[in-house]
């Protein structure tokens with residue numbers, strides 16, 4: 001791997017890309033030959049099939065039909081960095097009008113399948129694109145393939161995403177006779193973890209990276225999910241049913257909506273107002289509009305997050321209550337079985353390797369089991385070091401002039417949003433320690449890494465959701481108002497990488513019923529942390545222009 005991605009190769013590639021760019025005139029177009037490449041020049045990787053797909057609708061192997069696709073060359077192959085490995089990858093190259101840029105897209109949860117929707121997202125926008133199954137074939141909710149196969153775990157953790165980048169660029173070069181001018185990565189959830197791990201472990205692979213709601217602290221994420229599962233289901237009296245979520249959201253929003261200066265159903269900054277769940281305590285018979293005392297405790301536990309019973313530290317922050325009634329959010333993950341499945345798969349297959357049949361979730365404790373999970377052996381390494389993407393030292397990426405955007409909804413129900421703030425603060429601290437100038441650390445960090453905390457937005461992999469301005473070109477959500485750096489996060493990254501235009505703000509849209517065809521309900525300015533959007537105090541607060549980005553508080557919790 002080192003030889004493939006070493007500095008020398010990077011320089012050579014960059015020079016070659018520059019020469020290729022100069023050789024092309026404006027009228028010239030890159031055509032994909034779409035024949036099997038004779039020599040990929042990537043060790044232990046091979047192409048297994050090549051086919052030309054005409055423009056229009058494409059029915060993918062997952063059974064879903066993707067519309068409005070340009071014609072493309074579909075290249076399938078496998079990479080086998082170890083004898084156990086079998087990383088299935090796909091590369092899609094536009095047949096015409098390739099914009100000469102590569103956008104790799106991430107996987108979801110425990111992977112095992114190709115995310116065809118993400119490939120379609122990239123292809124429609126003119127990129128050559130690629131992704132992989134992360135090294136195994138399985139349902140994305142299933143991690144049983146880990147047991148007895150530590151090399152497959154390493155592939156899922158970080159090796160597959162790096163291998164795919166190397167082999168995809170080789171395929172693109174073989175098909176188009178030129179390497180991409182720029183390489184980008186866009187991933188959500190586990191794909192967001194992949195984005196961060198690329199910046200941390202493989203800083204030479206990509207020019208720009210977007211992480212959407214990264215599940216980056218996976219060993220602790222397991223406890224965050226388990227905390228929800230136990231709060232909800234261990235004691236039947238504590239279970240909060242889906243039918244109560246609208247009342248919980250209404251009560252939480254009523255308590256906190258106005259704190260940001262605009263009564264709009266969106267709590268801009270949950271750090272500034274804590275929901276007092278006890279205010280919903282039933283005074284008479286239980287209804288869907290009130291909570292029993294055990295349910296109040298469950299709600300408080302989910303908002304607090306799991307606490308290490310030995311150290312007293314938060315294992316991971318908790319979840320926010322201001323958009324819990326959003327469809328496909330808490331109803332699926334929290335009051336449904338979602339978190340329980342994710343957590344059980346993690347503990348049974350990755351941390352303890354008992355297998356799911358021998359796993360009892362009520363036996364998980366938040367003391368000794370934390371270290372047991374973090375330090376479970378994986379080959380000559382630990383589980384935590386293998387699968388987590390929390391190294392705050394991004395100097396390699398910064399020095400290589402990489403740019404990274406990360407965003408997460410403040411109401412994300414999968415990844416505790418305050419964790420992402422914690423990581424960004426850790427990067428700032430590492431920049432300060434490295435440069436010996438802590439006072440300038442934030443500015444140094446902002447030069448290559450920006451974080452957008454999006455008010456009122458939930459996890460996007462189930463589609464757009466939440467009362468906030470959630471449409472700005474997210475991978476699984478809705479398009480912004482235009483494919484333009486002002487409204488579209490990927491365009492913002494491109495402008496930063498290619499033209500040096502820093503993403504000072506992105507204007508998000510909230511469509512009526514999250515349906516672009518029904519019109520725009522409002523627009524809102526999204527600001528890079530620690531800035532927050534503040535209404536100027538006059539004008540129509542449904543328009544982003546009446547807001548400005550102002551300095552906001554630092555840290556995941558305000559004390």
Ligand SMILES: [Ca+2]
Nearest residue numbers: 257262264266
């Ligand atoms: Ca508000």
